[in-house]
Amino acid sequence: MEIISPKSNQGIGTLGICGCRSDTGKKRSGRIVPSASSRNGQSLRSRLRQKANHPRHTEKFYTQVQEIILARYNKTFDWSLKAKMMGKKAIEAARVFVEETGISDSLSAEQFLVEREDMLRTLFPTSELMPGASRLVNHLHTKGVPICVATGSHKRHFELKTQRHQEIFSLMHHVVLGDDPEVKQGKPSPDGFLAAAKRFEGGPVDPCNILVFEDAPSGVLAAKNAGMSVVMVPDPRLDKSLSDAADQVLNSLLDFNPSEWGLPPFEDNGS
Numbered sequence: 001m002e003i004i005s006p007k008s009n010q011g012i013g014t015l016g017i018c019g020c021r022s023d024t025g026k027k028r029s030g031r032i033v034p035s036a037s038s039r040n041g042q043s044l045r046s047r048l049r050q051k052a053n054h055p056r057h058t059e060k061f062y063t064q065v066q067e068i069i070l071a072r073y074n075k076t077f078d079w080s081l082k083a084k085m086m087g088k089k090a091i092e093a094a095r096v097f098v099e100e101t102g103i104s105d106s107l108s109a110e111q112f113l114v115e116r117e118d119m120l121r122t123l124f125p126t127s128e129l130m131p132g133a134s135r136l137v138n139h140l141h142t143k144g145v146p147i148c149v150a151t152g153s154h155k156r157h158f159e160l161k162t163q164r165h166q167e168i169f170s171l172m173h174h175v176v177l178g179d180d181p182e183v184k185q186g187k188p189s190p191d192g193f194l195a196a197a198k199r200f201e202g203g204p205v206d207p208c209n210i211l212v213f214e215d216a217p218s219g220v221l222a223a224k225n226a227g228m229s230v231v232m233v234p235d236p237r238l239d240k241s242l243s244d245a246a247d248q249v250l251n252s253l254l255d256f257n258p259s260e261w262g263l264p265p266f267e268d269n270g271s
Helices: 059-071 079-085 090-100 109-126 133-142 155-162 191-198 217-225
Strands: 002-004 016-018 026-028 031-033 045-049 148-150 174-176 211-214 229-232
Touching (some): 059 109, 090 109, 174 191, 191 217, 217 229
Parallel strands (some): 045 148, 148 174
Antiparallel strands (some): 002 045, 002 148, 016 045, 016 211, 026 031
């Protein structure tokens, strides 16, 4: 899921924040950080998207279910395959799954989705927020930064994933789902991000004024294809080369420093 916000305020498969970006990032300690020129007091609007990266820990459920399905065919589910599926629309990810694993003759993409759905329906309501997600969203909202969600999840899954976290998601200005009419293609297409950028109060936000938080490689590419900046919070098991396109890479949302992006600083000690 992503968080997004526009420039005079503030645009995580996964979060996104809208703000002017710099094209002259510098790598430091495994991260790509914005140069000083991009941090010089610019205010941002912010957006949170499911990918997507996510404020919620839901990827583990997809992994768990897909491992169970593949075990029937004496196959294993690895992170190279997961990286190809993350952030895509359900049917697109399903096609990748059955084709890459060589089971398409025995299980169609549509059959896979039906089977997976039955198992996910009981798991999604137990979703937890990612560490630092609640702190970040509440901080941006308190500082008057408009926030929205742009997610590849369709309506039914989104409602299941968020039902225990309505207080946080009520702070979002708007939500763009994967089955939204404007979202013709899933990631790495920029459709979802561009649709979300249009819907802030006051009209469309320029993509160059949007910062996105992501956990999926396809989500990072979607944001870059939309002309936006990206902070990536990848799973540590993900191949590090798949983070190269991000403008900044963090181990956790707890490591995010709003001041580096011209946002109001946190007023707590990071706990």
